[in-house]
Amino acid sequence: xxxxxxxxxxxxxxxxxxxxxxxxxxxxxxxxxxxxxxxxxxxxxxxxxxxxxxxxxxxxxxxxxxxxxxxxxxxxxxxxxxxxxxxxxxxxxxxxxxx
Amino acid sequence: xxxxxxxxxxxxxxxxxxxxxxxxxxxxxxxxxxxxxxxxxxxxxxxxxxxxxxxxxxxxxxxxxxxxxxxxxxxxxxxxxxxxxxxxxxxxxxxxxxxxxxxxxxxxxxxxxxxxxxxxxxxxxxxxxxxxxxxxxxxxxxxxxxxxxxxxxxxxxxxxxxxxxxxxxxxx
Numbered sequence: 001x002x003x004x005x006x007x008x009x010x011x012x013x014x015x016x017x018x019x020x021x022x023x024x025x026x027x028x029x030x031x032x033x034x035x036x037x038x039x040x041x042x043x044x045x046x047x048x049x050x051x052x053x054x055x056x057x058x059x060x061x062x063x064x065x066x067x068x069x070x071x072x073x074x075x076x077x078x079x080x081x082x083x084x085x086x087x088x089x090x091x092x093x094x095x096x097x098x099x
Numbered sequence: 100x101x102x103x104x105x106x107x108x109x110x111x112x113x114x115x116x117x118x119x120x121x122x123x124x125x126x127x128x129x130x131x132x133x134x135x136x137x138x139x140x141x142x143x144x145x146x147x148x149x150x151x152x153x154x155x156x157x158x159x160x161x162x163x164x165x166x167x168x169x170x171x172x173x174x175x176x177x178x179x180x181x182x183x184x185x186x187x188x189x190x191x192x193x194x195x196x197x198x199x200x201x202x203x204x205x206x207x208x209x210x211x212x213x214x215x216x217x218x219x220x221x222x223x224x225x226x227x228x229x230x231x232x233x234x235x236x237x238x239x240x241x242x243x244x245x246x247x248x249x250x251x252x253x254x255x256x257x258x259x260x261x262x263x264x265x266x267x268x269x270x271x
Contacts, residue, residue, distance in 0.1 A: 003102035007142075010109040014116055021120030029125050029170070033132050036163065037116040040139055043155075044109055051105075051146035056227045059151045060236055063228075066158055067243035071250030073163050077170045078257040084174060 007048035015041030028083060032076045039069045101145050108142035108202045111135075115198040127194075129167050134195035136160040138202040150225050 001009075014037060021034025043065045050058015112135045119131035136159045143152035232240050 003106060006106050007102075007109055010106070010113050013113045017113065017117045017120055025120065027125070029167075030120070030128060033125075033128050033167070034120045036132060036159075037120060037135065040112070040116070040136065040159070044112070044139060044142065047143050047146055047148045047151050048105070051148055056224060056231055059148055059224070059228050060231050062148075062151045063154065063232065064239060064243055066154060067247055069163065070158065071246050073166055074250050074254045075257075077166060078254045081170065081173065082257055 004048060004052045008045055011041045011045035011048065013041070014038075014044060017041075028076075028080045032073065032080065035072065035076070036069065039065055039072075101147065104145035105142045107204075108138050108145060111198050111202045112138035112142060115195070118194060125171055129164065129171065130195040131198070132167075133160055133164045134198035136164065137199050141202040148224075150228060 018034045018036070018038030018041060021037060022031050025031050025034060043062050046058045046061040046065065048058070050056065050061075115131050115135035115138060119128045119135055122128040122131060136155065140152045140155035140160060143149075143155055
């Protein structure tokens, strides 16, 4: 395996670890942390491929992922603070949403 | 050599991430997430993506984790919660410290050895990136900006009555 292969496998591993967390955990806060892990997997992949080809486009895509992660964390945590009052932070109990 | 360091740091990031999503305590998970993001930043530096590494440290490991910490603080602000956290933190720092410490090793090797990667020098890298983001990828950059504005408006909308409610809960 080339170094790029290993890094891409690790990137997929990060993504799968996060996906496992989103699926297996029931606390919303832990699911948000898992989402962060999920997003960091593709970020590693983009940077690795960009470095391998000597291009800055990997870093450009990383910045896009970063913007997505920032918006997701801000909204997710605001929703979490709301839902915690109604459900105690359990995502299974949150089957009803009202703005 | 730099690929080896990148793989080393990325492996640490993966291990810390696996531990983070399996912890019972949110504070333990947060500390491990921080360790994972820091190790990932080291991997970016090892791949000569200096700008991405700096952004990773500042925004991800700095701002995003700080927002998580603020929420944990807001939610668990009572005396009982504080005592519980103090008890839990007594041992919680060991694993994150191990991951961060191990990922610093490549940096120690890199000191005195010049740039760690074989990519373009940092100045040209950032200049090219700016030309890419505000030239060819202008529309994508605008869309990300729009998404961030939408997120900001959403948070403002969701949080409009949150302050009084949180204060009430704090008094209980």
